[in-house]
Amino acid sequence: MESLGLYLHIPFCRSKCGYCDFYSVAVLNRPILPLIRALARELENRLAERPGPISTIFVGGGTPTVLPRPELDELMSCLKQVVDHDHPIEFTVEANPGTVEEAKLDLLTRAGVDRISMGAQSFHLPELQMLERLHTPDEIPRSVKSCRSVGIRRINLDLMFGIPGQTLAGWRESLHHAVDLGVEHIACYGLTYEPGTALTARRDRREIVPCDEELEAEMYLAAIDDLESAGYHQYEISNFAKPGERCLHNLVYWRNEPCIGVGPSAAGYLQGVRYKNVSNIEEYICKVEQGGQAVVESEKLTGQDLAGETVMLQLRLNCGIVFDEFLLRTGVEARLTYARSIAKYVQNGFLKVTDSGVALTRAGRLMADTVIADFIDEPRSAPRCRAGSTRRSKWKMENGKWKMRTCRR
Numbered sequence: 001m002e003s004l005g006l007y008l009h010i011p012f013c014r015s016k017c018g019y020c021d022f023y024s025v026a027v028l029n030r031p032i033l034p035l036i037r038a039l040a041r042e043l044e045n046r047l048a049e050r051p052g053p054i055s056t057i058f059v060g061g062g063t064p065t066v067l068p069r070p071e072l073d074e075l076m077s078c079l080k081q082v083v084d085h086d087h088p089i090e091f092t093v094e095a096n097p098g099t100v101e102e103a104k105l106d107l108l109t110r111a112g113v114d115r116i117s118m119g120a121q122s123f124h125l126p127e128l129q130m131l132e133r134l135h136t137p138d139e140i141p142r143s144v145k146s147c148r149s150v151g152i153r154r155i156n157l158d159l160m161f162g163i164p165g166q167t168l169a170g171w172r173e174s175l176h177h178a179v180d181l182g183v184e185h186i187a188c189y190g191l192t193y194e195p196g197t198a199l200t201a202r203r204d205r206r207e208i209v210p211c212d213e214e215l216e217a218e219m220y221l222a223a224i225d226d227l228e229s230a231g232y233h234q235y236e237i238s239n240f241a242k243p244g245e246r247c248l249h250n251l252v253y254w255r256n257e258p259c260i261g262v263g264p265s266a267a268g269y270l271q272g273v274r275y276k277n278v279s280n281i282e283e284y285i286c287k288v289e290q291g292g293q294a295v296v297e298s299e300k301l302t303g304q305d306l307a308g309e310t311v312m313l314q315l316r317l318n319c320g321i322v323f324d325e326f327l328l329r330t331g332v333e334a335r336l337t338y339a340r341s342i343a344k345y346v347q348n349g350f351l352k353v354t355d356s357g358v359a360l361t362r363a364g365r366l367m368a369d370t371v372i373a374d375f376i377d378e379p380r381s382a383p384r385c386r387a388g389s390t391r392r393s394k395w396k397m398e399n400g401k402w403k404m405r406t407c408r409r
Protein backbone atom coordinates (compact mmCIF):
# COMPACT_ATOMS: atom_id res chain seq x y z
CA MET A 1 0.00 0.00 0.00
CA GLU A 2 1.16 3.55 -0.79
CA SER A 3 2.38 5.71 2.08
CA LEU A 4 1.02 9.21 2.67
CA GLY A 5 3.38 11.88 4.02
CA LEU A 6 2.65 15.18 5.74
CA TYR A 7 5.15 18.04 5.42
CA LEU A 8 4.83 21.27 7.43
CA HIS A 9 7.05 24.21 6.50
CA ILE A 10 8.08 26.60 9.29
CA PRO A 11 9.70 29.57 7.52
CA PHE A 12 11.76 30.96 10.42
CA CYS A 13 15.50 30.78 11.16
CA ARG A 14 17.77 32.66 13.54
CA SER A 15 19.33 34.31 10.49
CA LYS A 16 19.77 33.53 6.81
CA CYS A 17 22.69 31.30 5.78
CA GLY A 18 24.59 32.59 2.75
CA TYR A 19 23.90 29.60 0.49
CA CYS A 20 20.25 28.97 1.34
CA ASP A 21 17.38 29.53 -1.07
CA PHE A 22 14.68 27.74 0.91
CA TYR A 23 11.93 30.10 1.91
CA SER A 24 12.81 31.31 5.41
CA VAL A 25 13.16 34.64 7.20
CA ALA A 26 14.83 35.73 10.44
CA VAL A 27 12.48 34.98 13.34
CA LEU A 28 13.22 38.11 15.35
CA ASN A 29 10.17 40.36 15.87
CA ARG A 30 8.00 38.24 13.58
CA PRO A 31 4.38 37.52 14.55
CA ILE A 32 4.46 33.73 14.87
CA LEU A 33 1.04 32.88 16.29
CA PRO A 34 -0.98 34.20 13.31
CA LEU A 35 1.11 31.94 11.08
CA ILE A 36 0.55 28.90 13.30
CA ARG A 37 -3.20 29.57 13.32
CA ALA A 38 -3.15 29.71 9.51
CA LEU A 39 -1.12 26.48 9.38
CA ALA A 40 -3.69 24.82 11.63
CA ARG A 41 -6.50 25.95 9.34
CA GLU A 42 -4.79 24.78 6.15
CA LEU A 43 -3.91 21.49 7.84
CA GLU A 44 -7.52 20.91 8.86
CA ASN A 45 -8.69 21.49 5.28
CA ARG A 46 -6.03 19.24 3.80
CA LEU A 47 -6.71 16.46 6.30
CA ALA A 48 -10.36 16.45 5.22
CA GLU A 49 -9.22 15.31 1.74
CA ARG A 50 -6.55 12.82 2.84
CA PRO A 51 -6.88 9.58 0.88
CA GLY A 52 -5.75 7.40 3.83
CA PRO A 53 -3.87 7.52 7.12
CA ILE A 54 -0.78 9.74 7.36
CA SER A 55 2.25 7.46 7.64
CA THR A 56 5.05 10.02 8.13
CA ILE A 57 5.26 13.60 9.41
CA PHE A 58 8.16 15.93 8.67
CA VAL A 59 8.23 19.41 10.20
CA GLY A 60 10.92 21.33 8.30
CA GLY A 61 11.83 24.77 7.17
CA GLY A 62 13.45 26.95 8.16
CA THR A 63 14.32 25.87 11.65
CA PRO A 64 11.19 24.78 13.55
CA THR A 65 13.14 24.58 16.83
CA VAL A 66 13.86 28.32 16.66
CA LEU A 67 10.23 28.93 17.70
CA PRO A 68 9.81 30.02 21.32
CA ARG A 69 8.46 27.25 23.54
CA PRO A 70 4.81 28.42 23.72
CA GLU A 71 4.59 28.71 19.94
CA LEU A 72 6.30 25.34 19.45
CA ASP A 73 3.77 23.87 21.86
CA GLU A 74 0.92 25.43 19.88
CA LEU A 75 2.35 23.97 16.66
CA MET A 76 2.57 20.50 18.18
CA SER A 77 -1.04 20.79 19.40
CA CYS A 78 -2.14 21.25 15.76
CA LEU A 79 -0.53 17.93 14.93
CA LYS A 80 -2.02 16.05 17.87
CA GLN A 81 -5.11 15.04 15.89
CA VAL A 82 -2.88 13.39 13.23
CA VAL A 83 -0.70 11.63 15.79
CA ASP A 84 -3.71 10.31 17.74
CA HIS A 85 -5.85 9.43 14.72
CA ASP A 86 -3.31 8.08 12.21
CA HIS A 87 -0.43 6.85 14.42
CA PRO A 88 2.31 7.82 11.93
CA ILE A 89 5.29 5.50 11.87
CA GLU A 90 7.83 8.34 11.77
CA PHE A 91 7.66 11.93 13.07
CA THR A 92 10.70 14.06 12.26
CA VAL A 93 11.48 17.66 13.20
CA GLU A 94 14.33 19.62 11.62
CA ALA A 95 16.67 21.44 13.97
CA ASN A 96 19.98 23.23 14.02
CA PRO A 97 22.72 22.82 16.62
CA GLY A 98 22.26 25.46 19.29
CA THR A 99 18.45 25.54 18.94
CA VAL A 100 17.68 22.29 20.74
CA GLU A 101 17.48 23.11 24.42
CA GLU A 102 16.19 20.19 26.47
CA ALA A 103 12.87 21.80 27.44
CA LYS A 104 11.95 22.14 23.76
CA LEU A 105 13.10 18.63 22.97
CA ASP A 106 11.07 17.31 25.88
CA LEU A 107 8.01 19.09 24.50
CA LEU A 108 8.64 17.53 21.08
CA THR A 109 9.01 13.98 22.39
CA ARG A 110 5.82 14.35 24.42
CA ALA A 111 4.08 15.34 21.17
CA GLY A 112 5.25 12.12 19.51
CA VAL A 113 8.42 13.28 17.71
CA ASP A 114 10.81 10.34 17.39
CA ARG A 115 13.41 11.65 14.94
CA ILE A 116 15.50 14.83 14.73
CA SER A 117 17.21 15.91 11.52
CA MET A 118 20.00 18.32 12.36
CA GLY A 119 21.82 20.69 10.03
CA ALA A 120 25.37 20.10 11.26
CA GLN A 121 27.02 20.80 7.84
CA SER A 122 30.65 20.76 9.07
CA PHE A 123 32.80 20.18 12.14
CA HIS A 124 35.22 22.94 11.09
CA LEU A 125 34.64 26.52 12.17
CA PRO A 126 36.03 28.23 9.01
CA GLU A 127 33.68 26.11 6.86
CA LEU A 128 30.70 26.94 9.06
CA GLN A 129 31.68 30.61 8.83
CA MET A 130 31.97 30.38 5.03
CA LEU A 131 28.38 29.05 4.97
CA GLU A 132 27.30 31.80 7.45
CA ARG A 133 26.05 29.19 9.89
CA LEU A 134 25.59 30.46 13.43
CA HIS A 135 26.64 27.38 15.36
CA THR A 136 30.12 26.23 16.32
CA PRO A 137 31.45 22.66 15.93
CA ASP A 138 31.18 22.03 19.72
CA GLU A 139 27.45 22.64 19.62
CA ILE A 140 26.88 19.61 17.39
CA PRO A 141 27.81 16.89 19.94
CA ARG A 142 26.11 18.91 22.70
CA SER A 143 22.88 19.01 20.69
CA VAL A 144 23.07 15.29 19.86
CA LYS A 145 23.55 14.58 23.58
CA SER A 146 20.52 16.72 24.44
CA CYS A 147 18.40 14.77 21.94
CA ARG A 148 19.52 11.47 23.44
CA SER A 149 18.87 12.69 26.99
CA VAL A 150 15.16 13.16 26.28
CA GLY A 151 14.86 9.82 24.50
CA ILE A 152 15.11 10.79 20.81
CA ARG A 153 16.33 7.51 19.37
CA ARG A 154 16.74 8.45 15.70
CA ILE A 155 19.02 11.31 14.64
CA ASN A 156 20.12 12.46 11.19
CA LEU A 157 23.04 14.83 10.62
CA ASP A 158 23.23 16.81 7.37
CA LEU A 159 26.81 17.39 6.19
CA MET A 160 28.01 19.52 3.30
CA PHE A 161 30.93 19.02 0.92
CA GLY A 162 32.35 21.23 -1.83
CA ILE A 163 32.62 24.22 0.52
CA PRO A 164 35.20 26.81 -0.65
CA GLY A 165 38.45 26.14 1.19
CA GLN A 166 37.41 22.63 2.30
CA THR A 167 40.02 19.89 1.84
CA LEU A 168 39.46 16.17 1.31
CA ALA A 169 41.07 15.50 4.70
CA GLY A 170 38.83 18.09 6.40
CA TRP A 171 35.72 16.59 4.81
CA ARG A 172 36.68 13.09 5.95
CA GLU A 173 37.23 14.43 9.48
CA SER A 174 33.69 15.82 9.48
CA LEU A 175 32.37 12.44 8.31
CA HIS A 176 34.29 10.66 11.06
CA HIS A 177 33.06 13.08 13.75
CA ALA A 178 29.48 12.37 12.65
CA VAL A 179 30.10 8.61 12.72
CA ASP A 180 31.71 8.85 16.19
CA LEU A 181 28.54 10.49 17.51
CA GLY A 182 26.69 7.26 16.67
CA VAL A 183 23.85 8.91 14.76
CA GLU A 184 21.56 6.59 12.82
CA HIS A 185 21.51 8.53 9.56
CA ILE A 186 23.85 10.89 7.68
CA ALA A 187 22.92 12.98 4.63
CA CYS A 188 25.75 14.40 2.48
CA TYR A 189 24.93 17.26 0.14
CA GLY A 190 27.23 19.03 -2.31
CA LEU A 191 27.14 22.81 -1.95
CA THR A 192 25.21 24.41 -4.81
CA TYR A 193 25.26 28.05 -5.85
CA GLU A 194 21.59 28.98 -6.05
CA PRO A 195 20.53 32.11 -7.95
CA GLY A 196 19.95 35.10 -5.72
CA THR A 197 21.85 33.88 -2.66
CA ALA A 198 24.57 35.84 -0.86
CA LEU A 199 27.11 33.07 -1.53
CA THR A 200 26.44 33.15 -5.28
CA ALA A 201 26.90 36.93 -5.27
CA ARG A 202 30.25 36.48 -3.51
CA ARG A 203 31.32 33.92 -6.09
CA ASP A 204 30.24 36.22 -8.91
CA ARG A 205 32.28 39.07 -7.38
CA ARG A 206 35.22 36.60 -7.23
CA GLU A 207 35.46 36.97 -3.45
CA ILE A 208 35.47 33.20 -3.05
CA VAL A 209 36.83 30.38 -5.17
CA PRO A 210 34.43 27.46 -5.63
CA CYS A 211 35.67 23.98 -4.88
CA ASP A 212 37.30 22.22 -7.83
CA GLU A 213 34.90 19.75 -9.50
CA GLU A 214 37.34 16.86 -9.34
CA LEU A 215 37.92 17.43 -5.64
CA GLU A 216 34.16 17.55 -5.07
CA ALA A 217 33.79 14.20 -6.84
CA GLU A 218 36.58 12.75 -4.66
CA MET A 219 34.76 14.02 -1.56
CA TYR A 220 31.54 12.37 -2.65
CA LEU A 221 33.22 9.03 -3.31
CA ALA A 222 35.07 9.28 0.03
CA ALA A 223 31.70 9.70 1.76
CA ILE A 224 30.39 6.52 0.09
CA ASP A 225 33.50 4.55 1.09
CA ASP A 226 33.92 5.89 4.63
CA LEU A 227 30.26 5.69 5.58
CA GLU A 228 29.78 2.22 4.07
CA SER A 229 32.78 0.94 6.02
CA ALA A 230 31.34 2.50 9.20
CA GLY A 231 28.10 0.53 8.75
CA TYR A 232 25.93 3.10 6.96
CA HIS A 233 24.22 1.78 3.86
CA GLN A 234 23.77 4.25 1.01
CA TYR A 235 20.15 4.03 -0.13
CA GLU A 236 19.88 7.29 -2.08
CA ILE A 237 22.35 9.58 -3.82
CA SER A 238 22.85 11.74 -0.71
CA ASN A 239 21.57 9.53 2.09
CA PHE A 240 23.19 6.88 4.28
CA ALA A 241 21.54 4.92 7.09
CA LYS A 242 22.33 2.24 9.59
CA PRO A 243 20.21 -0.91 9.07
CA GLY A 244 16.49 -0.13 9.52
CA GLU A 245 17.08 3.63 9.84
CA ARG A 246 16.23 4.98 6.37
CA CYS A 247 14.16 8.17 6.40
CA LEU A 248 10.67 6.90 5.62
CA HIS A 249 9.36 10.39 4.88
CA ASN A 250 11.95 11.04 2.20
CA LEU A 251 11.21 7.62 0.72
CA VAL A 252 7.65 8.88 0.20
CA TYR A 253 9.11 11.62 -2.03
CA TRP A 254 11.55 9.43 -3.88
CA ARG A 255 8.89 6.82 -4.64
CA ASN A 256 6.63 9.64 -5.83
CA GLU A 257 3.94 8.71 -3.33
CA PRO A 258 1.33 11.23 -2.14
CA CYS A 259 2.25 13.88 0.41
CA ILE A 260 0.30 16.75 1.94
CA GLY A 261 2.33 19.98 2.09
CA VAL A 262 1.24 22.71 4.51
CA GLY A 263 2.72 26.16 5.16
CA PRO A 264 4.27 29.00 3.15
CA SER A 265 6.19 27.63 0.13
CA ALA A 266 5.32 24.01 1.01
CA ALA A 267 4.71 21.64 -1.89
CA GLY A 268 2.35 18.67 -1.88
CA TYR A 269 1.26 15.87 -4.19
CA LEU A 270 -2.30 14.64 -3.87
CA GLN A 271 -4.51 12.72 -6.30
CA GLY A 272 -1.94 13.15 -9.06
CA VAL A 273 -1.72 16.94 -8.61
CA ARG A 274 1.55 18.58 -7.53
CA TYR A 275 0.89 21.94 -5.84
CA LYS A 276 2.95 24.69 -4.25
CA ASN A 277 1.90 27.31 -1.70
CA VAL A 278 2.78 30.99 -1.87
CA SER A 279 6.26 31.82 -0.52
CA ASN A 280 5.33 34.80 1.61
CA ILE A 281 4.14 34.65 5.20
CA GLU A 282 1.69 37.57 5.07
CA GLU A 283 0.18 36.46 1.75
CA TYR A 284 -0.03 32.91 3.04
CA ILE A 285 -1.96 33.97 6.14
CA CYS A 286 -4.26 36.16 4.06
CA LYS A 287 -5.01 33.44 1.50
CA VAL A 288 -5.67 30.78 4.13
CA GLU A 289 -7.95 33.14 6.07
CA GLN A 290 -9.91 33.83 2.88
CA GLY A 291 -10.11 30.40 1.32
CA GLY A 292 -8.54 27.78 3.58
CA GLN A 293 -5.53 27.21 1.33
CA ALA A 294 -2.67 29.17 -0.31
CA VAL A 295 -1.84 27.35 -3.56
CA VAL A 296 -0.15 29.45 -6.26
CA GLU A 297 1.02 26.70 -8.63
CA SER A 298 -0.51 23.34 -9.39
CA GLU A 299 -0.14 20.78 -12.12
CA LYS A 300 -1.86 17.49 -12.84
CA LEU A 301 0.91 15.06 -13.65
CA THR A 302 0.07 12.48 -16.31
CA GLY A 303 1.74 10.48 -19.06
CA GLN A 304 5.32 11.41 -19.89
CA ASP A 305 5.40 14.23 -17.30
CA LEU A 306 4.59 11.80 -14.52
CA ALA A 307 7.04 9.25 -15.94
CA GLY A 308 9.81 11.87 -16.23
CA GLU A 309 9.34 13.02 -12.67
CA THR A 310 9.29 9.43 -11.44
CA VAL A 311 12.58 8.79 -13.29
CA MET A 312 14.09 11.90 -11.67
CA LEU A 313 13.15 10.61 -8.21
CA GLN A 314 13.64 6.86 -8.51
CA LEU A 315 17.01 6.92 -10.25
CA ARG A 316 18.29 8.67 -7.11
CA LEU A 317 17.54 5.53 -5.10
CA ASN A 318 20.15 2.78 -4.96
CA CYS A 319 17.46 0.27 -5.95
CA GLY A 320 16.78 2.49 -9.00
CA ILE A 321 13.78 2.05 -11.30
CA VAL A 322 11.80 -1.13 -10.75
CA PHE A 323 10.08 -1.69 -14.11
CA ASP A 324 6.85 -3.35 -12.84
CA GLU A 325 6.29 -0.72 -10.12
CA PHE A 326 7.09 2.07 -12.60
CA LEU A 327 4.43 0.75 -15.01
CA LEU A 328 1.85 0.53 -12.23
CA ARG A 329 2.59 4.07 -11.01
CA THR A 330 2.89 5.86 -14.35
CA GLY A 331 1.30 3.65 -17.03
CA VAL A 332 4.61 3.89 -18.91
CA GLU A 333 6.74 0.87 -19.83
CA ALA A 334 10.20 2.15 -18.78
CA ARG A 335 12.15 -0.66 -20.45
CA LEU A 336 10.80 0.35 -23.88
CA THR A 337 10.36 4.10 -23.39
CA TYR A 338 13.95 4.63 -22.20
CA ALA A 339 15.56 1.80 -24.21
CA ARG A 340 18.12 4.07 -25.90
CA SER A 341 19.30 5.72 -22.65
CA ILE A 342 19.39 2.39 -20.83
CA ALA A 343 21.54 0.82 -23.55
CA LYS A 344 23.88 3.84 -23.71
CA TYR A 345 24.46 4.13 -19.98
CA VAL A 346 24.70 0.39 -19.30
CA GLN A 347 27.36 0.22 -22.01
CA ASN A 348 29.45 3.08 -20.54
CA GLY A 349 29.11 1.78 -16.98
CA PHE A 350 26.87 4.48 -15.46
CA LEU A 351 23.87 2.15 -15.17
CA LYS A 352 23.54 -1.46 -14.15
CA VAL A 353 20.74 -3.91 -14.84
CA THR A 354 19.24 -5.23 -11.61
CA ASP A 355 16.88 -8.22 -11.06
CA SER A 356 13.88 -5.97 -11.56
CA GLY A 357 15.03 -2.84 -13.42
CA VAL A 358 18.00 -0.47 -13.70
CA ALA A 359 20.02 1.53 -11.18
CA LEU A 360 22.94 3.96 -11.21
CA THR A 361 26.39 2.51 -10.59
CA ARG A 362 28.94 4.20 -8.30
CA ALA A 363 30.37 6.07 -11.32
CA GLY A 364 26.83 6.83 -12.49
CA ARG A 365 25.96 8.59 -9.23
CA LEU A 366 28.52 11.26 -10.11
CA MET A 367 26.73 11.76 -13.44
CA ALA A 368 23.17 11.44 -12.14
CA ASP A 369 21.92 14.78 -13.51
CA THR A 370 23.13 13.97 -17.03
CA VAL A 371 21.73 10.44 -17.01
CA ILE A 372 18.36 11.60 -15.66
CA ALA A 373 18.14 14.44 -18.22
CA ASP A 374 18.78 11.99 -21.08
CA PHE A 375 16.09 9.62 -19.82
CA ILE A 376 13.57 12.44 -19.60
CA ASP A 377 14.43 13.82 -23.04
CA GLU A 378 14.25 10.46 -24.77
CA PRO A 379 10.50 10.06 -25.36
CA ARG A 380 9.88 13.60 -26.58
CA SER A 381 11.77 16.61 -27.84
CA ALA A 382 11.34 18.99 -24.94
CA PRO A 383 11.05 22.76 -25.47
CA ARG A 384 14.32 24.51 -24.77
CA CYS A 385 15.01 27.28 -22.32
CA ARG A 386 16.45 30.47 -23.79
CA ALA A 387 19.89 29.57 -22.46
CA GLY A 388 19.80 26.20 -24.19
CA SER A 389 19.28 23.87 -21.25
CA THR A 390 16.32 21.51 -21.40
CA ARG A 391 13.20 22.55 -19.53
CA ARG A 392 12.04 19.37 -17.93
CA SER A 393 9.66 19.61 -15.03
CA LYS A 394 8.66 22.69 -13.06
CA TRP A 395 9.45 20.73 -9.92
CA LYS A 396 12.67 19.45 -8.47
CA MET A 397 13.69 17.67 -5.30
CA GLU A 398 16.63 19.24 -3.48
CA ASN A 399 18.08 18.39 -0.07
CA GLY A 400 14.93 16.47 0.73
CA LYS A 401 12.49 19.26 -0.19
CA TRP A 402 10.45 20.12 -3.24
CA LYS A 403 11.32 23.33 -5.05
CA MET A 404 10.18 25.06 -8.22
CA ARG A 405 12.81 24.68 -10.92
CA THR A 406 14.35 27.81 -12.44
CA CYS A 407 15.76 27.86 -15.96
CA ARG A 408 19.51 28.19 -15.48
CA ARG A 409 22.53 28.64 -17.64
Ligand code: SF4
Residues within 6 Å of the ligand: 012, 013, 014, 015, 016, 017, 020, 021, 022, 024, 061, 062, 063, 096, 119
Ligand atom coordinates in the same frame (compact mmCIF):
# COMPACT_ATOMS: atom_id res chain seq x y z
S1 SF4 B 1 20.16 26.61 5.53
FE1 SF4 B 1 18.67 26.01 7.07
S2 SF4 B 1 19.23 27.25 8.88
FE2 SF4 B 1 20.21 28.21 7.13
S3 SF4 B 1 18.74 29.77 6.43
FE3 SF4 B 1 18.35 27.92 5.21
S4 SF4 B 1 16.74 26.86 6.29
FE4 SF4 B 1 17.64 28.36 7.73
